[in-house]
Amino acid sequence: MSPPRKPQLVCPAGSLRALQCAVDAGADAVYLGLKDATNARNFAGLNFDDAQVQAGVAHAHARGAQVLMALNTFAAARDPSPWFRAADKAVALGADALIVADTAVMAWCRRRHPQLRLHLSVQASATSHAAIEFYRERYGIQRAVLPRVLTLQQVAQVIERTEVDIEVFGFGSLCVMVEGRCALSSWATGCSPNNAGVCSPASAVRWSEDARGVQARLNDVLIDVYAPDEARGYPTLCKGRFVVDGRRGYALEEPTSLNTLDVLPQLIGMGVAAIKIEGRQRSAAYVEQVTRVWRAAIDRAAVAPERYQVAPEWSHTLARHAEGQQHTLGAYDRPWR
Amino acid sequence: MPTSASLAGTDAPAEPGRFGLTIGPVLYHWPRQALMDFYAEAVETPADTIVIGEVVCARRRELRLPDWLALGADLAAAGKTVVLAAQALIETEADLRLLERQAEQTDFAVEAADASALHLLAERVPLVLGPHLNIYSRAALVEHAALGAGMGLGRWVAPVELPLDDIAAINPAADPVCTPAGAPVQTEAWAFGRVPLAFSARCFTARHHHLPKDQCGFRCIEDPDGLAMDTSEARAFLVLNGTQTQSAAVQCLLGEREALRAAGVSRLRLSPCARGFARVVEDFHAVANQGAKAAERLASWAALGVPGPFANGYARRRAGMEWSVTA
Numbered sequence: 001m002s003p004p005r006k007p008q009l010v011c012p013a014g015s016l017r018a019l020q021c022a023v024d025a026g027a028d029a030v031y032l033g034l035k036d037a038t039n040a041r042n043f044a045g046l047n048f049d050d051a052q053v054q055a056g057v058a059h060a061h062a063r064g065a066q067v068l069m070a071l072n073t074f075a076a077a078r079d080p081s082p083w084f085r086a087a088d089k090a091v092a093l094g095a096d097a098l099i100v101a102d103t104a105v106m107a108w109c110r111r112r113h114p115q116l117r118l119h120l121s122v123q124a125s126a127t128s129h130a131a132i133e134f135y136r137e138r139y140g141i142q143r144a145v146l147p148r149v150l151t152l153q154q155v156a157q158v159i160e161r162t163e164v165d166i167e168v169f170g171f172g173s174l175c176v177m178v179e180g181r182c183a184l185s186s187w188a189t190g191c192s193p194n195n196a197g198v199c200s201p202a203s204a205v206r207w208s209e210d211a212r213g214v215q216a217r218l219n220d221v222l223i224d225v226y227a228p229d230e231a232r233g234y235p236t237l238c239k240g241r242f243v244v245d246g247r248r249g250y251a252l253e254e255p256t257s258l259n260t261l262d263v264l265p266q267l268i269g270m271g272v273a274a275i276k277i278e279g280r281q282r283s284a285a286y287v288e289q290v291t292r293v294w295r296a297a298i299d300r301a302a303v304a305p306e307r308y309q310v311a312p313e314w315s316h317t318l319a320r321h322a323e324g325q326q327h328t329l330g331a332y333d334r335p336w337r
Numbered sequence: 338m339p340t341s342a343s344l345a346g347t348d349a350p351a352e353p354g355r356f357g358l359t360i361g362p363v364l365y366h367w368p369r370q371a372l373m374d375f376y377a378e379a380v381e382t383p384a385d386t387i388v389i390g391e392v393v394c395a396r397r398r399e400l401r402l403p404d405w406l407a408l409g410a411d412l413a414a415a416g417k418t419v420v421l422a423a424q425a426l427i428e429t430e431a432d433l434r435l436l437e438r439q440a441e442q443t444d445f446a447v448e449a450a451d452a453s454a455l456h457l458l459a460e461r462v463p464l465v466l467g468p469h470l471n472i473y474s475r476a477a478l479v480e481h482a483a484l485g486a487g488m489g490l491g492r493w494v495a496p497v498e499l500p501l502d503d504i505a506a507i508n509p510a511a512d513p514v515c516t517p518a519g520a521p522v523q524t525e526a527w528a529f530g531r532v533p534l535a536f537s538a539r540c541f542t543a544r545h546h547h548l549p550k551d552q553c554g555f556r557c558i559e560d561p562d563g564l565a566m567d568t569s570e571a572r573a574f575l576v577l578n579g580t581q582t583q584s585a586a587v588q589c590l591l592g593e594r595e596a597l598r599a600a601g602v603s604r605l606r607l608s609p610c611a612r613g614f615a616r617v618v619e620d621f622h623a624v625a626n627q628g629a630k631a632a633e634r635l636a637s638w639a640a641l642g643v644p645g646p647f648a649n650g651y652a653r654r655r656a657g658m659e660w661s662v663t664a
Contacts, residue, residue, distance in 0.1 A: 074473035077503035104476035124452070125471070128427045130436070131452035149538035154428060177535040177582070178426060181469060184534050184575070186498045187584055187657040190650070194471060195498065219656055222568040238535075243567045244545050244577065251566050251577065252541060 004268050006302035007275050010068065010167065011291045014046045014280035019056040019067075021288035026295030029066040031099060032056060033197075033280065038086045039070045040123055041280040042197030050093060057094040066096035070280075072121035073197045074102045084108045091116055099145070100124070101180060106139035119167070120144040123180035123193065129161035136164050143167055143273060147178045152263060156270040165273035171290060171318065172278020174258040176238055184237045189219045200236045216240070259318055261297055265305040268298075279321075286321050293317050356597070356625040357604040358384040358618060359525055362392050362422040362448075364533060364578060364608065366557040369399040371611075376408060378615045380415045383622035384607065387412050388448055388465075390422040390439075394540070394579045395432055396553065402438055409445055421445045425469050426536045426580065427453040446491065459485040468494040468527060468606070469536075475507045478514045482522050492523040494606060497532045497588070500654035501600040510601040523603050528590040529617055530608025531563065531576055531583040531644065532657065541577040561611035562644050573646065574658075586648035586658055591624055592631035593652055613641030632662070 011027035013019035022030045033039025035047040048056065057067045069090040075083035083105050090098050091113050098116055100106050101123035109116050122145040126132045135141045143165040146155060159166050177184070179193070186192030189204040204219040214226045216235035223240035226232045233239060233255040242251045258278070260267065267275065275298065277290055293314045301308045360379050363372060379387055389412070390405050391397050400408070409419040421439055424432055436457045439447050446463035449455050449470060458464055464485045472478050478493060493514075495504050504524060508514050513521035542564055543553040557564070563576030563583055573585035590597060590605070597605070605625060607618055617638065623629035639645060650659030 074471050075476065077474045077499070077506040080474045080476055102471065102473070102477060103480040104474050107476065107480050126452055128433055128453045130433055130456045131427065134452040134456035137456075149426070150428060157430065176539055177537050180471060181426075182535040183498045183532070183657070184582065186651075187532070187534050187575075190654070190656040192498055194496075195473060221572070221574060221658075222570050225569055241569065242574065243569060243571070244564060247545075248569060251545065252537075252582070253539075 004271050004302075005273075007268060007272050007298060008066075008167075009291070009294055009298055010274050010276045011294075012172075012277055012280040012282065012287060013048075013056065014041065014043075014282065014287075015284065016048065016052045016056055016059075018280075018282075018284040018287040020059055021284045022291045023060050023063050023065045025288050025291035027065055027291050029068055029096070029274070030056070030060060031068040031070050031276075031280070033070040033072075034086055034089070036082060036086075037076070037195075037197040038073055038083050040072045040121075040193050040197050041070075042073075043202065043281055046281060050089065053089075053093045053095070061094070067094070068097045068099055068119060069093075069095040070099045070121065071105060072099050072101045072123045074194050075104045076195065080104060087113065087116075097143070100141075103139070106135070106141070110139055117142050120164075121180075122147050122169070125178050125180035127178065129158045132158065132162045132164050136162070145169075145276060147180070148175055148258060149178050152266055152270070155267075155272070159271045166271070167274035167276055168260075168267060168272050169258055170260045170264075170267075170275040170277055170294060172258060173236075174253065174256060176253040182238075185218075188221050188237060200234070205235055257321075261293075261310045261314060261318070264297055264301045265308050268301055268305065282321070289317050290321055356594075356602075356621075357386060357523075357525075358382075358621055358625075359386040359388060359420075359604055359606045360384045360618065361530065361606045361608040362388045362390055364393055364531075364581065364583070365561055365563060365611070366394070366397050366555060366579070367399065367561060367611070368558060371561070372400060373408075375609065375614070376412060379618075380412060380417065382615050382618040383626075384417070384618050386418040386420060386604070388420045388422050390424075392422045392425045392450065393581045394557075395424060395429070395435070396550075397555065397557075397579075402435065406442060406444065413444070419445050420448050420465050422448045422467070423450045423454040423458070425450040425467075425533070426538070427451055428538060433457070448494070455481075455484060460488055461485075463488045463491065465491060466493040466522075468497055469533070471496060472507075473499065473503070475514060478507055478522065482514050482516050491520070492525055492604065494525040494527070495602075497527045497534070498651050498657060501526075501593070501596050501602070501652045502654065504602060505600040508601050510598075510603075513601065524601050525604035525606050526590065526597060526600075526602045526652075527588055528593075528597070528605035528607060529621065530587060530606075530610065531585070532588050532648075532651075533578075533581050533583050534575070534657075535582040537580050537582070540579050541582065542579050545577065584648065584657065585644075586646050586660070587644055588649065588651065588657070589635070589647040590649055590652055591621060591635060592662065593649065594625050594631075596652065597625075610644050611642070613638055613643040616641055617643060 011022035101121040223235040620634040
């Protein structure tokens with residue numbers, strides 16, 4: 001049996017500067033989105049215009065890296081044309097693959113751009129090999145990004161039973177809900193990842209302070225109250241504190257980040273094709289430092305898995321960038337069961 | 338080939354001018370007897386279609402598939418169109434085997450909830466496109482309408498967050514999306530009930546009780562309408578229902594008859610609650626199909642134990658939790 005291949009390191013690029021940092025720090029691929037609702041990180045000041053995509057593709061290709069374009073929201077009913085135009089643009093601007101979630105977009109790509117490589121976005125919520133097969137048979141997807149809800153064993157089973165390459169999340173903010181199937185943000189604000197490309201949008205966030213402490217609201221819904229000396233997080237709805245049965249706490253999830261460095265040799269051993277770093281909304285410095293750590297870790301784990309250990313300086317670097325300075329293995333780990 | 342008469346109703350459009358009423362699957366963990374009592378009462382309601390099965394958690398076993406099939410046969414014998422619901426989140430090989438068994442039965446259409454179901458069910462049973470498939474545009478509905486061409490596909494349940502004007506753009510009554518066989522796809526809208534907003538591999542009810550999911554003790558059976566999750570200001574916000582997170586407010590489109598009709602909606606999904614539900618169904622029939630006034634019916638529900646408050650924001654392209662009264 002041949003040794004498992006080295007997975008591709010896929011890094012976030014919210015800006016041209018972040019893209020350059022990621023590529024120069026050793027990313028095998030970067031993913032980016034356009035400045036509109038066609039991608040799931042539709043924040044002001046983020047993402048790429050056409051000229052920036054072109055410059056990013058040139059920078060990446062000159063250094064042997066790939067550019068994946070995220071077109072991972074669902075085409076709007078009243079005007080789906082921006083999604084179809086974005087697919088055309090990805091081809092024209094030289095993207096190496098399109099990360100897609102919507103069957104309408106996939107069908108468009110198959111008809112118009114049969115040579116274009118399609119990666120199934122995590123937003124498509126494919127949690128089983130049967131689901132992945134659905135998209136492979138109908139739309140020819142070549143890679144699928146798994147939602148962060150499966151255990152390691154379940155990931156291994158998916159890999160065994162599909163010929164589609166599997167990409168998993170390695171590090172970054174943790175969605176505890178199945179991506180592509182969470183409407184919590186839209187319930188509170190009217191905007192959702194699926195239809196507006198944004199969760200807990202900044203425009204709906206309001207901070208205030210009174211005797212109880214600092215309050216964070218999302219469209220008037222109180223998401224959290226912080227004591228004066230307490231660290232404050234961004235008021236992502238699922239990571240707020242609420243009252244259940246008279247007890248106040250993080251009813252859904254603590255502000256914490258996913259970090260899979262500990263299980264990297266297992267992920268490689270089971271044959272994951274790519275490891276994704278989350279964080280297009282983060283700074284270029286985050287991208288640079290996190291990419292450097294993961295480049296080193298993947299190289300070491302792939303070449304000499306028996307000698308692999310998480311280096312203290314890796315953990316130290318990643319901890320600086322983790323939400324609430326906390327790490328978790330999320331669903332990969334037993335405590336969720 | 339399924340030939341059962343019970344399938345025939347699946348594709349039949351509601352009588353012109355009338356809304357079909359669908360009782361959605363019970364989303365909570367109710368004891369077996371409570372489920373049996375609920376369906377005994379449901380048979381007597383004006384709902385023409387009943388969706389049965391466990392959609393939230395694979396560990397809940399008050400009724401297993403053979404029990405659901407037997408119940409379905411009884412409901413069909415009583416004149417209802419029965420649809421089997423697929424589990425919303427497919428994670429394990431056991432989940433896939435359950436889908437396989439649903440594909441092998443030949444009595445009922447199956448409501449698909451994810452792409453696993455589409456893959457395993459298409460061309461094997463008639464499909465209903467459930468509300469958790471992300472169909473947000475006409476082009477996406479056309480893609481899905483092409484599935485299971487030979488077996489029939491009757492109906493699309495719109496995603497809960499879609500506003501009515503989007504539904505109108507996707508599947509207007511005057512120009513509906515059709516299956517390859519030429520049958521128009523019916524649109525069903527989430528007209529009553531706490532809204533399933535999110536799914537997770539984590540069980541939030543077990544987590545609240547400091548129990549591992551694998552040894553949860555089925556504590557969710559204590560919460561017949563879910564476990565309230567309020568803000569620190571005591572505002573009812575969400576409800577924990579195992580791996581599912583729901584809205585605390587009940588989406589209620591009882592006052593939206595004309596807007597629903599204008600959007601091309603021909604079926605209303607009524608999602609079960611623990612108390613007062615039969616009256617809810619009757620009131621929807623009275624208002625949607627017989628011209629009764631919504632306001633007085635709505636006002637009577639609290640006394641029956643129907644959960645509240647109400648919300649209809651999604652229908653109007655607003656935050657889902659918002660409520661504005663009409664009719």
